[in-house]
Amino acid sequence: MQAWIHWKDGRPLELLDPILGDSFPTDEVMRCIHMALLCVQEDPAERPTVETIVLTLNSGSVTLPSPQQRAFFLKTDTYMPRKGLESDQSARKSMPWSVNEASITELHPR
Structure with a gap:
């Protein structure tokens, strides 16, 4: 979210x-940030293909569209413990959640 705001x-x-100071090629960094923001567009049809990403990052000649509102952002919802635990207002906690509905998979060895 901070990247979108700065952009x-x-x-x-x-x-x-x-700590990087000025030890980086500004145009390459700008192209990488631009591409990253395009990859998280709200509408999947607006996101670049892998081919476009590779072509863009390997050459400076590709013109990129302006990124629109990003798809991922955090909201907060109020979490209320189950009855019988703590039912007063002080027990309410703010829990972050993402609207992108991505799941996290934990890998375990066989």
């Missing part, structure tokens, strides 16, 4: 670690 405000290079 919208015209300050995408503020995402970089200050």
